[in-house]
Amino acid sequence: MSFVKFENVSLAYSNSEQLAIKDINFSINENEFVALVGPSGCGKSTFMKLTSGLLSPSEGYVFVNKREVVGPQKCVGMAFQASNLLPWRTTLQNVMLPMEIVEPYRSTRRKKGHEYEEQARALLKRVGLEGYEDKFPWELSGGISSVPRFVAR
Ligand SMILES: Nc1ncnc2c1ncn2[C@@H]1O[C@H](COP(=O)(O)OP(=O)(O)O)[C@@H](O)[C@H]1O
Ligand SMILES: [Mg+2]
Known part of the structure; x- marks a missing residue:
């Protein structure tokens, strides 16, 4: 199995009736270097949040390292678009x-x-x-x- 695998994955954010991503089938092999490129709002960050387990799919399955992703993944790093440094900490x-x-x-x-x-x-x-x-x-x-x-x- 691929290192990252999306099987028929759709996601609707809880505050929205529309699907942010719809029926994604996608896989990435170990040591493969992949860049997702697309216009703003096409679902790149949503894809990362699903891969890292910060979000669970509304439909379908996400696997990382042969295991279904059911919660935050320690092996996935994510650099967020907006700075999330806490201003009161050094x-x-x-x-x-x-x-x-x-x-x-x-x-x-x-x-x-x-x-x-x-x-x-x-x-x-x-x-x-x-x-x-x-x-x-x-x-x-x-x-x-x-x-x-x-x-x-
Ligand atoms: N927290 C959220 N609540 C509701 N809708 C969201 C949220 N975050 C993103 N979306 C919607 O999901 C879709 C994909 O967004 P996103 O994954 O952030 O796109 P990208 O990272 O490619 O710019 C967009 O239509 C966006 O408006
Ligand atoms: Mg984004």
Whole structure:
């Protein structure tokens, strides 16, 4: 089976009677690099939300790595179109946010918090943000502030 597979997938957002995407059949193999291109509103983000398990299909089935997607997927990263950095948290604290929410990090935070922080600092360094750990999102340029959002995934 393909790494990502959509079988007859349709989705209607709960506040809408119209289908945002209709009867999609699509597959992506492991190591395949795919770009979805299309006009605004054609369903690209909806596709990503279904693949990452943030949304469940109204009809049909979504599979990732041979398993049906029934909830948020840890193996799928998603860089959102709109910035979702929390303005009251520093760069480092924004990068660390998933560690406070997602298991197994959340429950092991007391023991391993230091290790997780080291990892976050290493990631920031890797994208050229060493020295910006204690800055707030509004102190970074728009271009820079989009980077930790990507890293945070
Ligand atoms: N939260 C939402 N509630 C209702 N309709 C939505 C929502 N998000 C997207 N849509 C609708 O779903 C369709 C696909 O949107 P989207 O996946 O965001 O498109 P794209 O990412 O390709 O620009 C559009 O018609 C859009 O208006
Ligand atoms: Mg979009």
